Amino acid sequence: MTIKNKNYKNMKEYSKIDGLIAPVFTPMKENADINTVEIPGYADFLISNGLNGVFVNGSSGEGMLLTTDERKMITEAWAPFASENFKFIVHVGSTSYRQAQELALHARDCGAWAISCMGPTFLQPKTPLELVDFCRQVASVVPDLPFYYYHIPERSGVNIRMSEFLKEGQKVIPNLAGIKFTDANFMEMQQCLALSNGRFDITHGQEQTLLCGLSIGVKGAIGTSYNFVPRLYQELLEAFKNRDMEKARELQMESVKITEVIIKYGGGIVGGKAMMKLIGIDFGLCRSPLRNLSSTEYIGLERDLKETGFFDFIARLK
Numbered sequence: 001m002t003i004k005n006k007n008y009k010n011m012k013e014y015s016k017i018d019g020l021i022a023p024v025f026t027p028m029k030e031n032a033d034i035n036t037v038e039i040p041g042y043a044d045f046l047i048s049n050g051l052n053g054v055f056v057n058g059s060s061g062e063g064m065l066l067t068t069d070e071r072k073m074i075t076e077a078w079a080p081f082a083s084e085n086f087k088f089i090v091h092v093g094s095t096s097y098r099q100a101q102e103l104a105l106h107a108r109d110c111g112a113w114a115i116s117c118m119g120p121t122f123l124q125p126k127t128p129l130e131l132v133d134f135c136r137q138v139a140s141v142v143p144d145l146p147f148y149y150y151h152i153p154e155r156s157g158v159n160i161r162m163s164e165f166l167k168e169g170q171k172v173i174p175n176l177a178g179i180k181f182t183d184a185n186f187m188e189m190q191q192c193l194a195l196s197n198g199r200f201d202i203t204h205g206q207e208q209t210l211l212c213g214l215s216i217g218v219k220g221a222i223g224t225s226y227n228f229v230p231r232l233y234q235e236l237l238e239a240f241k242n243r244d245m246e247k248a249r250e251l252q253m254e255s256v257k258i259t260e261v262i263i264k265y266g267g268g269i270v271g272g273k274a275m276m277k278l279i280g281i282d283f284g285l286c287r288s289p290l291r292n293l294s295s296t297e298y299i300g301l302e303r304d305l306k307e308t309g310f311f312d313f314i315a316r317l318k
Contacts, residue, residue: 017220019052053087118150119158146177
């Protein structure tokens with residue numbers, strides 16, 4: 001495959017994300033239907049606790065387990081809360097670039113600040129050029145919106161070198177803004193941050209290693225834990241800005257302890273929804289093939305979290 005357009009002058013410049021973005025959960029009823037009634041209260045909670053925006057219909061939102069119509073309903077429910085200080089980013093990824101285009105156009109019409117797209121999870125692209133071509137077709141229908149590639153190889157199975165993706169992508173995707181980088185390859189992340197004189201916005205996607213990302217120049221972060229312990233990470237950001245590295249490392253270790261518990265109880269989506277219930281926000285069930293915690297596991301989750309100091313941070317929430 002050959003990509004011919006090399007007109008870098010057409011590349012758009014966008015403001016970069018600074019602060020914490022929550023990849024929001026999708027509230028569901030007991031029959032696993034989506035429950036948009038819960039979203040206004042959810043939005044108020046995130047805004048009042050200082051989050052800088054939301055990432056809708058991503059992994060935490062079970063977006064790839066929803067129908068196209070359901071994803072549109074979720075997008076529409078979040079749209080009223082978008083503002084200059086509360087970014088509204090919509091994940092539109094799909095195995096079909098045409099379905100992704102449809103979702104991208106809908107996100108634009110709902111006032112999204114940006115769209116994001118992971119690579120197709122079936123018949124995954126094997127080369128940077130194949131992935132670029134897929135993303136080009138998605139991004140091209142909303143040329144005025146920033147486009148973020150969603151790099152999450154552990155879930156998507158698309159494990160392309162992101163530095164190569166950006167080098168090729170900037171030739172043909174004028175609205176390529178950056179990457180939601182959910183991987184622990186910090187050498188590659190640093191290469192992406194430095195590419196094209198630091199033009200691209202590389203957001204950190206693994207909250208248990210946020211301090212590592214900050215140390216190499218990351219400014220914005222998108223992570224599931226920002227839904228339920230935003231204070232921990234806001235204090236970590238503040239400690240880093242104040243060059244209090246001892247405090248920053250202590251807070252990062254608190255994050256690691258909490259993440260260990262999340263992994264023990266089903267991971268960020270299963271465990272994360274249960275943790276939201278523990279802080280008083282019940283989003284119902286996870287959708288199959290994800291499981292849901294038993295009552296015994298839920299009690300164990302609460303017990304294990306008490307040992308981490310989790311509830312000390314919860315006490316600071318508004």
